[in-house]
Amino acid sequence: MRPLRDAQLGAFTFFASALPHDVCGSNGLPLTPNSIKILGRFQLLKTITHPRLCQYVDITRGKHERLVVVAEHYESSLNDFQKLGATVSTDKVLQIAYETLEGLEFMNKHGMVHRALNAQNVLMDGKGRVKLAKFGLYHMTDHGADVDFPIGYPSYLAPEVIAQGPAHHSDTSQGDNPLPSGPKTDVWSLGVLLFELCTVSSLTQPSRALMIDRSLTCLCFFPLGCIDDIVTVLAEEHGFTITLDSFGLPPPTPADLLADPVFEGVSCLYTLYQQPVGLFSSSLRCAHLELPEDIGQLCKDDDEDYLGERSIDEVYHLWCLAGGDLEKELTNKEIIQSKPPVCTLPNFLLEDGESFGQGRDRSFLLDDTTVTLSLCQLKNRLKDVSGEAYNPLLEDEQSSLSQSNSSNELSCTVNLPLIIRERDTEYQLIRIILFDRLLKAYPYKKNHVWKEARVDIPPLVRGLAWAALLGVEGDIQAKYDAIDKDTSIPTDRQIEVDIPRCHQYDELLSSPQGHRKFRRVLKAWVVSHPELVYWQGLDSLCAPFLWLNFNNEALAYACMSAFIPKYLYNFFLKDNSHVIQEYLTVFSQMIAFHDPELSNHLNEIGFIPDLYAIPWFLTMFTHVFPLHKIFHLWDTLLLGNSSFPFCIGVAILQQLRDRLLANGFNECILLFSDLPEIDIERCVRESISLFCWTPKSATYRQHAQPPKAQADRSASCFGKTATHYSSDYQDMPKTDLSREPLALRDLKAEVSPRISAEDLIDLCELSAGGQTKKSKAGKPKILAVDIRSIEDFGRGHISGSVNIPYSTAFSADGELAQCPATGTLQSFRGRVIVVIGHSMKSAAMRVVVELVAQVHFLNDKAILHSLF
Template identity: 80%
Template sequence: MKALRDAELGAFTFFASALPHDVCGSNGLPLTPNSIKILGRFQILKTITHPRLCQYVDISRGKHERLIVVAEHYSRNVGDFRQGQTASSEKVLQIAYEVLEGLEFMNKHGLVHRALSPNNVLMDCKGNVKLAKFGLYHMTDQGADVDFPIGNPSYLAPEVIAQGSFHPSDPSCDEAPLPSGPKTDIWSLGILLFELCAGRRVLQNIEISDKLKFILTLGCMDDIVTVLAEEHGCLEIIKELPENVVELLRKCLTFLPSKRPTPAELLGDPVFDGISCHYTPFQKPVCLFSSSLRCAHLELPDDIGDLCKDDDEDYMSERGIDEVYHLWCLAGGDLEKELINKEIIQSKPSVCTLPKYVLEDGESFGQGRDRSFLLDDTTVTLSLCQLRNRLKDVAGEAYYPLLEDEQSSLPQSNSSNELSATVTLPLIIRERDTEYQLIRIILFDRLLKGYPYKKNLVWKEARVDIPPLVRGLAWAALLGIEGDIQARYDGIDKDTPIPTDRQIEVDIPRCHQYDELLSSPQGHIKFRRVLKAWVVSHPDLVYWQGLDSLCAPFLYLNFNNEALAYACMSAFIPKYLYNFFLKDNSHVIQEYLTVFSQMIGFHDPELSNHLNEIGFIPDLYAIPWFLTMFTHVFPLHKIFHLWDTLLLGSSSFPFCIGVAILQQLRDRLLANGFNECILLFSDLPEIDIERCVRESINLFRWTPKSTTYRQYAQPTKAGGEGIFGKTATYFSSDYQDMAKTDLSREPLTLCDLKAEVSPRISAEDLIDLCELLLGGPPKRNKSGKPKIVAVDIRNVEDFGRGHVSGSINIPFNSVFGPDGELVQCPATGVLQNYRGRVIVIVSHAVKSAALFAAHLVKVNFPRVCILDGGISKLNPTGLLTVPSPQI
C-alpha cells in the first residue's frame, strides 16, 4: 500500500440497482443484492497499486443499496487547463504518456477504465497524472449492477455508443453487449487530449441525441481531428501543433477499433521518443511471502543533519493510505456524515418517498424517478484535521521505534503515561483508541517487515494484542508461514471436478453469510478455490462439514490473497486439528473428547459431577467446538479475539477455552437438567470473549503439560519457552513438544482413558514442577504456598522406604476397604488445607490411584491428577527421599 504523502482521502457514492424481493435464485435462496456483488468485486481493486493510479482504500454499504467508495484523491485535474490557455505540446505529451502508463498497468490486471474524462484524470502537487475511478466499470460488472451508464457520453468511444444502454432487468434486451476493451479508453484519451490542445470543451453544448449522431457520423471521415477542429472553431490552433502531437491525436481518434492501438502499443509509438527516456518502468514491491529478496529503498540527504531540521515534519504523510484511513475512522470519521454535510446525501420526508401509481384512465400519481439514485460524480475530500489533532502529541520517535529496545513495546510519546495505562484497558477499548493503535500498527509493521528474523518479537508483542489492521499478516507470522506461497498455491489443481465439490457448494452459502464480504459471489468463488485446494493437496484427509467454517477467518483476513489464506489454513489444521479430517476420525475425536471431559473434572469438579449425573457428555455439544475451533459457534469478530490468543498457545489450549465457556454458563448448567442443557446449547447464549480468553489463559497456566497428552496429537520437535513468557511457569508449554523419555507418559487405550475421571501426569512433569533436579523448593504461587502437592497413598512402610520430597502420606487402606468401599473421606482431614493446588496421587498401582482421585473429584476437589506409571517411574531416578531415623 502506497504512502499518503501529498494525497488526500476522497469519497464518492452511488446506488446499486435494487432487486425484486420475491425472486429467488436457482438454489432456492434469495438473490444476492447487487451492492453485495459490487462490494465483493471491489476488494481486488485495493491491490492495484501504481504511481499513475489513485489507490482504492475501502467501500462501505449503507441503506437502500447505497455504496460509498474511499480512494486516494487530489483537488486538481486536467480539466483545469481548459479554464485558461491551451496546454503546451510538452504538457500534452506528458499527460498522454502518464495516462497510457496507468491504462497499460490496468490492462495487465484485466481492467478497463471506461470512465476516462478530465474529472477523473487528477494531478498531484508535482503535476503528475493520477487516474481516478478506474475501477467503477469493473466493480459494477461492466455497468450491469447499476442504473446509470459508466462513462461520460462525450468521451465514450463510438463502438460503446453503438451498443446502446443495457440493463439485465430490461425485458427488451436479449443479451448483454460485449464488455469494452482497452481500445475504448484510447478514444476517450484522444478526446481529452484534443480538448487540452484546443483549450475548450467539445461535444458538450449540444443535445445528447445530436451529440451521439455526430460521433457516429465521424466514421465516414478520413481525418477526424480536422473535422472536430472545424466543428468547434479551433482549426488554426490544431494546425499550429507539432506534428507528433497531431499524429498522436489521429491515432487515438481512429474510428474503427480494429485500427486503433491499445495503450501498450501506443506507449511504444515513436511520438513518445522524446519523453519516454525520462520515465523508469514501475516495479511492484516484493510481498512478504515470496521467493524474492526484500529490501527497503533508502535515500539519505547529502547532509544527514537535514533530517533533524524540520520540527514540523508531517510524519502521518509517510504512513500508508489504508493505515491513515483506519486511524481516521477511529478518530471519529463518518463517511455518511461527511457526504451529508456536503449535501451529496439528502434526506427526504417519508411522504416524498411514496411510490408512483397509475389509474385505469392513465392518470398517474406519486413521485417520478428519484434523480439521487443516478450517479453523482462529485468526490468529497475527507478532512484529516481531527485525526492530526488527535495525534499531535505523538512524538516523532514513535513513528520509528527501536525494535531491540526493552521499552519498545511501550508506546513512546509525550503522553506515554496515558498510553501505558491504555494497555491495561479492555481489548475492545484498546482497538478503538486512535493513539494506541497508531503505536501498535507502526511497531507491528516494522516487525513484520523484518519477518522471519523478528519472529520472536512478533510473538512477544502478540501476547499484548494484535492490531486489527495487521491481523492477517500477524497470524501468518505466528503460524510460521514462509517461502513462495503463491507458487505452491498456483501449482494445485483447483479446477478439475472432484467428488467433494457438491458438498462444498452446499456448505458455502451457509457459512458466516451474515458477513457482506463472505456472502458476495467473489467470496463464494474464493471460498470454493481455497477449500478445494486444501482437499486436493491433502489426499490422505477428507472434507468434513465444518472445514468451511475453519477457512472463514483466514479468507476474511486475506480476501485478496488466496495463497496466504490457504497457507495459514494448512499450517493451522496440523497444529490444532491433527488427523481430525481422516476418513475415519472416530478414535481421534473420542480421545479428544475424553481428555476434555477430564479437563472439566480437573478444573471444575462440581460442574463435571453434575454434567455426568445428568448424562450431558461432551459428545453432545463439543464436537462442533473443536472440529471448527469454535468458528461454527461464534461470529467472526469474536473468533478474531479468541484466535489472537489461541495461535499463541499449544494444541492443548482449546481444552482450556472449552472449560472457560462452560464456566461462563456454570450457574445455568448447574441449575438445569439434561433437556434444558440441550436447549441451552442449541442456541448458545452470549459469551464474553475477553473474559473467556482471560480465564482460558489462567486455566492453561494451571494445567500441567502432560495432563492433556493425546497419543493421536501431532508429533513435533522440542519447543522453546512457554507461550506466555518465562514468568508464566512451566504450565505454559506443550507436552507434545517434549522429547520422549523413560519418564514420559505412556499411551492408553481409549477404554482405559475413559475409565479414569482424572488425568494422568508424567513423572518428568512432577519432577520439573517440584524442581527436584535443581534441589529447589516446589514452585510457589503469589501467596507463597506451593502450587503442587503429592499425595502418596501407599502404606506407611512403603512410604518410609522412599517418597517424593514434601509429599503427604494417606494410605489407601485407611480410606478404602478391601472391596474398594469408602471407609472415610480423605477430604475431611489434612487435604482441606491443600484445596486449590495441583494434587498428584502417587501409588504402586494406578488403579487404586484412579479410585482415590475419583473420590476426590466426587467431593469437589479441583486439580486432581494421577502419577502415570506410579512410584515405579520415580525409583530409577534416585530422587526419592528417605526420612532420617529418629534418635
C-alpha cells in the same frame, strides 16, 4: 499500499440497483443484493497499485443499497486547464498523454478498462503527475449491470459504446448483457481529452497541428466521414492543414500508443514501475533499500508531516478511529440529502398509463462529486506523538510504548479492555507502526512478533501477524498456483452446499467473489492433502483466514494449512473417530480437573462432551462465535499450543456454570442449541489462567501432532511466568519420568487427568516456592497424597506429601471403608490434590474417583493423579 504524502482522502457515493424481494435464485435462496456484489468485486481494486492510478482504500454499504467509496484524491485535475484556458506546452501534453496511457496499460494487464475517463477524472498530484480516478467503477459494477446509471460520460464515450445502449441488470436470466468494453474504448476517450486540451491551449500553429493530428490518431477507428466536418472547421479556424493518413488503420490499444515514436523523448524520463515485493515471496524485499548516511536525519524536522509517510490505508483506518464518519461528511456537503418518508412514496400507475405521485428520485442516479475528507481532527489527535514514534527501534530491551510524549497515558491504555484499545487512535498508531516494522523484518524478527502479540494485535495487520505466528514462509503464491483448483473432485458438491451457509451474515463472505474464493481455497486444501478428506466444518475454519486475506488466496491457504496440523492434527482423516474420542476424553478430564463439581453434575445427567463439544473443536469455535469474536479469541489461541483449546472450552463452561448446575439434561441441550452470549474477553482471560497452571502432561494425546525435529520454544506464550507451559508436551524430550501413552479404553476409564513424574516434581518445587519467578504465575499449591503402604512410604516419599494407604480407605473387596476426604485432607482445603501410587492403576483410580465425588466436601478445584 503507498504512502499518503501530498494526497488526500476522497469519498463519493452511488446506489446499486434494487432487486425484487420475492425472487429467488436457482438454488432457492434469495438473490444476493447488487450492493453486496459490488462490495465483493471492489476488494480487487485495493490491490491495484500504480503511480498513475488513485489508490482505492475502502467501500462501505449503507441503507437502500447505498455505497460509499474511499480513494486517494487530489484537488487538481485536467479540467482546470479547460476551465482556465491555460497555456499548455507540447511537452506537457505529451507528458499527460504518456502518463495516462501508462495507467490505462496497467489496468489492461489486470483485465480492466476505465470507461469513465473525462477531464475531471484525470487528476494531477503536487508534482503535476497524472493520477487516474474512478477507474474501478466499471469493474465493480459488473460493466454497469448492477447500477441504474450508465458508466461513462456521453461526450467521451466511443461510438460503439453508445450504439450498444445501457446495460441490462445482471439478475435477468436472458443472458443479453452487452459485450463489455475493451481497452480501445479508453483510447477514444483519451483522444477526445487530448483534442480538447489542444483546442483550448495557446500552442503555436505547427505544434497545435501536430498535437491535434496525434489526438485524432487516437480516434482512428471512428468512421472518417463522421469527423470530416469537425476537422475542416478546425483547419479553417486555425489556419493549418491536418492530414488524415493515419485513419483507416486498426484501432490502437494503450500499449500500442506507448510505443509510438512521439513518446520517445518522454519515456526516458520515467523508470519502469515495478510492483512492490510481498512479504512471502522468493524475491528480496530490501534489494532497493536506501538509507541516508546519517540516520538522525530521519527525525530532524519537528514540523515534518510524519503521518503523510504512512500508507493510505493506515491513515484512513486512523481517521475512522478519530471519529471520521463517511455519511456525515457527505451529508455536510449535501451529497446525501434526507427526505421525510411521505416524500419518498412510490408512483401510483393507472391502467391507462397515467401516474400519480413522486417523479424519479434523481438522488439515486450517479453524482460523481468527490468529497475531500478532512484530516484535521486526526492530526489534532496525534499532535502529541513525537517523530521518533514513527521510526521505533526494534531492540528487545526497548519498550514499544516509550516512543511517545504521552507514554504514561499509553502505558495505562495497555491495561484497558481490548475493545477500548482497538478504538484508541494514538495507541493504534504506535502498535501499527511497530508491527509494520516487525513484519517487514520477518522472519528475522519472528521472536519479537510473538512478544508483541502477547500484548495485542492491531486489527489492521492481523492477517500478516497471524501468518507470522503460524510460521508461514517461502514463495506461497507459487505453491498455491501449482495446485489444480479447477478439475472437478467428489467433494465439490458438499463444498457448494456448505459455502452459502458459512458466516453469511458477513457482507464480504456472502458476496459472489467471497463464494468463489471460498471454493478455490477449500479445493486447494483438499487437493493438496490427499491423505485427508473434506469434513463439514472445514469451511468455518477457512472463514477467518479468507476474511483477513481476501485479496491473497495464497496466504489464506498457507495459514489454513499451517493451522490445521498444529491444532487439528488428523481431525480430517476419513475415519477420525479415534482422534475425536481421545480429544473429547481429555477434555472431559480437564473439566474434572478444573471444576470437579460441574463435571460430577454433567456426568450425572449424561450431558457428555460428545453432545456439544465436537463442533467446538472441529471448527476451533468458528462455528460457535461470529467472526469479530473469533479474531480476538484466535489472537490468543495462536500463541498457545495444541492444548489451549481445552482451556477455552472449560472457560466457556464456567461462564455457563450456574445455569448448567441448575438444569437437567433437556435444559442443557436447549441451552447449547442456542448458545447464550459469551463474554469473549473474559473467556480469553480465564483460558490463559487455566492454561498457565495446567501441567503439560495432563493434556497429553498420543494422536496429537508428532514432535518436530527441533521444538520451537523461542517465545513464551503468555509472559515470562508462563514459559514453562509454552510448548507442547509432545515436543519435550522423553525421559524415564515422562508420561506414556494410554489406550483409548484405559484413558476413558480415568476420571481425572494423569500427569508425568517430571511435572509432579516441578509442581512440588513451585508449591515449596523453590522457583521464585515461576511461583508468581498464580499456580496453586499442591497436596501430594501417597496411597502406598506405610512401609513403602517410609522407604521414600515426596517431601510434604500425605500418606493415606489404600488399605485403610478401602476394604479387601474394594468397598469404601473410610472416606479420605473426611479426615486428614480437611486441613488442606483449597489445594490441588495429586494422588501418587504404584503402577497398579486400579487403586489410584478408585481413590481419585472418590475424591472427585467428594469435591464439594473438600472444596478443592483440581485433582490429578500420577503413577510410578
